[in-house]
Structure formats: C-alpha cells, structure tokens
Amino acid sequence: MSDANPSQPFADLTPHAVLDALANVGLHGDGRLMQLNSYENRVFQVALEDGSTVVAKFYRPGRWSDAQILEEHGFALELERAEVPVVAPLVLDTPRTGATLQCLGDPPTLARDGLLRYAVAPRRAGRAPDLDDVDTLTRIGRFIGRMHAVARQGHFHERRPLNVMTLGRAPREWLLQHNRVASSASASWAKASQRALDIAQERFDAMADVRRIRVHGDCHPGNLLWTPQGPHCVDLDDATTAPAVQDLWMLLSGEAFEARRQIAVLLEGYEDFCDFDRRELLLIEPLRTLRMIHHGAWLAERFDDPAFPIAFPWFGSPSYWAEQTQYLLTQIDAMSAP
Structure with a gap:
C-alpha cells in the first residue's frame, strides 16, 4: 500500500499483490481471481491450488482499529461455533520468520503488513432472498x-x-x-x-x-x-x-x-x-x-x-x-x- 497517496488507499493492490498477500499466510492461489463489488474495502474471490475458493477482504486504512476488526472476527467465530450460518474468517498461518507481516488475533485471523490489513474467508454461494415469500x-x-x-x-x-x-x-x-x-x-x-x-x-x-x-x-x-x-x-x-x-x-x-x-x-x-x-x-x-x-x-x-x-x-x-x-x-x- 502507498503511504504517499491516501486519497487512493488501494492504488498498489494489484492482482500480484493480492496473490502474494495470500501466499504469505499459507494460501496459494492458482492465478485466478476476481474483484467483487465493495466500495468500503477491496474484496477478491481467489481460487487456490488445492481446488478451494476463498474471499479475501483488504480493509480500508484508518476506518477500524485492529482491535475493532478482531472483535468483529471474534463475534463471527462465536456465531460459527454455535452453528449459526455466518461466513467467519479463516485462521491464518503464522508468517515465516523475519517477515514484516504479522498475523493478529487469538486465533490469528487478521494479517497486517504496514498499512495493508486483510482477512480471508471461505467462499459461500447464494442468491438474494425472495422477501415476498x-x-x-x-x-x-x-x-x-x-x-x-x-x-x-x-x-x-x-x-x-x-x-x-x-x-x-x-x-x-x-x-x-x-x-x-x-x-x-x-x-x-x-x-x-x-x-x-x-x-x-x-x-x-x-x-x-x-x-x-x-x-x-x-x-x-x-x-x-x-x-x-x-x-x-x-x-x-x-x-x-x-x-x-x-x-x-x-x-x-x-x-x-x-x-x-x-x-x-x-x-x-x-x-x-x-x-x-x-x-x-x-x-x-x-x-x-x-x-x-x-x-x-x-x-x-x-x-x-x-x-x-x-x-x-x-x-x-x-x-x-x-x-x-x-x-x-x-x-x-x-x-x-x-
């Protein structure tokens, strides 16, 4: 992420940067990714080498603190443990020794590398509900x-x-x-x-x-x-x-x-x-x-x-x-x- 241009907080978030970010937490993409609709953050659907598909969310800098994001993650994991069907974040691999990247939380669900902060969740399909029914x-x-x-x-x-x-x-x-x-x-x-x-x-x-x-x-x-x-x-x-x-x-x-x-x-x-x-x-x-x-x-x-x-x-x-x-x-x- 670029410190020099805060009006464009995601300017450096290229496809290669997205794939590298996921690889740094043990999730290796096969090269296929698609940006999803999101204005507040940047969200990508990424196909992994093991055949699964995940959704990576890159948080807008300055909106939430690390503690606020982790509290959101904790709530989602709590709901998941209670078998309430929500899409909760994945637990991330600890980054390699010497890396500037940190994985935060207990369990670790938030990755931070400078201004770049992101979480990854499994892809869950679905359609809009019929609210007239x-x-x-x-x-x-x-x-x-x-x-x-x-x-x-x-x-x-x-x-x-x-x-x-x-x-x-x-x-x-x-x-x-x-x-x-x-x-x-x-x-x-x-x-x-x-x-x-x-x-x-x-x-x-x-x-x-x-x-x-x-x-x-x-x-x-x-x-x-x-x-x-x-x-x-x-x-x-x-x-x-x-x-x-x-x-x-x-x-x-x-x-x-x-x-x-x-x-x-x-x-x-x-x-x-x-x-x-x-x-x-x-x-x-x-x-x-x-x-x-x-x-x-x-x-x-x-x-x-x-x-x-x-x-x-x-x-x-x-x-x-x-x-x-x-x-x-x-x-x-x-x-x-x-």
Whole structure:
C-alpha cells in the first residue's frame, strides 16, 4: 500500500499483490481471481491450488482499529461455533520468520503488513432472498433470532455503538464543517437534519431502557444470501451494539401496510429463538433517519477514492442535497406521527 497517496488507499493492490498477500499466510492461489463489488474495502474471490475458493477482504486504512476488526472476527467465530450460518474468517498461518507481516488475533485471523490489513474467508454461494415469500421471511426471522440469542451472551468493547451521536450528529457536523453540502441547499439541509436528529434523539431517549445487543449492523438483503438450506449472512464489517430491530428494519419494503405484514412475519420466526420488545418498532424511522445522514457523510468522506465518482456520479450535486432535504422532511413527519 502507498503511504504517499491516501486519497487512493488501494492504488498498489494489484492482482500480484493480492496473490502474494495470500501466499504469505499459507494460501496459494492458482492465478485466478476476481474483484467483487465493495466500495468500503477491496474484496477478491481467489481460487487456490488445492481446488478451494476463498474471499479475501483488504480493509480500508484508518476506518477500524485492529482491535475493532478482531472483535468483529471474534463475534463471527462465536456465531460459527454455535452453528449459526455466518461466513467467519479463516485462521491464518503464522508468517515465516523475519517477515514484516504479522498475523493478529487469538486465533490469528487478521494479517497486517504496514498499512495493508486483510482477512480471508471461505467462499459461500447464494442468491438474494425472495422477501415476498412468507416462508422465506419466516426462516430469515428464525435465522436472525438465532444470531441474536448468541449475541446476547456477550458484549462489544471496541466496536463503535450505534446511537444518534455516532450515526447522526457526528457525520452531520463533518459534512457541514467540511462544506460538503452544496451551498444552495446547505441551509435547508442543515435545518432539516438538525430537526430530524432532535426528534430521533427524543425517540431514543424514550427507549433508554430497551436492551442493546451485539448485532450484524448492516443486515440488508445484499448481505443475506439464500440457499436451499436457508439463509446465511456475510460481511459483519458494521457489527455494532444497538437495539435488535437494527437487524430487521432494512429487510422491510413497500408501503406501510406491506412493511407491517413483513415485520409481523419476521417476528413470528424471530421469536422462536429470541424474545422481542415490541417497543423497538418505534425506532425504525429514527434508525432510517440516521442511516440517511450517515450514508451522505460516508460518500463524501470517500469521494477522493477514484472508485466512488464512477459508482456514484450523482452524488454531491445541488439536486442531490435538495432531494436529501426532502427525504429528511418526510422522516420528520414519519417520526412525529402517533
């Protein structure tokens, strides 16, 4: 990785560099690799000489500390030991004596070589789940309930918790302080975002006694893969401490009546394994609001990475921020509804 150009953190991550990195931890590729969709990190599918296939994730420098990544890995391994179908990292071979590479963790699951940090997991195939199917939703609810039953047995100490400050106020202040909101929309967006976050804080304060647990954190349909055996999840990169509903609301879609039907079906399966406090449903719109604001800051912080303007050419325009302001006004109404 290049220290000289932090705006291009993966500039030196060539196919040869990927294969060399894996070989350094005892995983020898046969030359076939394919880059997978990921903007935050760089992820590659790599065929190995022994006939197996793995997925290597190279972490964006500066986002997580080693301790935070290892805590995520530990959670995945804990779920795997409990036979919850998640894709957990592989244990890495100790690098050869004298190498600059370190393998961190107990067991070692994170490789570090200068700024380069990476983990490797087995490839697990699957397709997007059919969320219109009642049986599929019920089985996903059971899966998340099983995951949360294990999650309740421990705590995160290093991972950033999910709250109005971490996912709302901090990214909002960063955007305004760095003048990343288009000037023509800045005043209206600032006003709407401040009001939306104030209401979200009121909702969270009213639920102060709701249990916070370890959650996947980014449990949308793209991170849930379906097979004939049922669902399994990938990418615990955003694992956090939050109310349980954080792992449910991103699976809802459509009009309000459709979302109510979907959450009822999910909870029917969920409560086969884990109880659920129905008051948490009142946090869905505040959580959606936090995600909107955080997503804008996430894009803005990384827009110097050449991959981002290509993937998100519409981001940052006056019309984008005007649209975001309208979304926030809609969220204010949704959170203010009885």
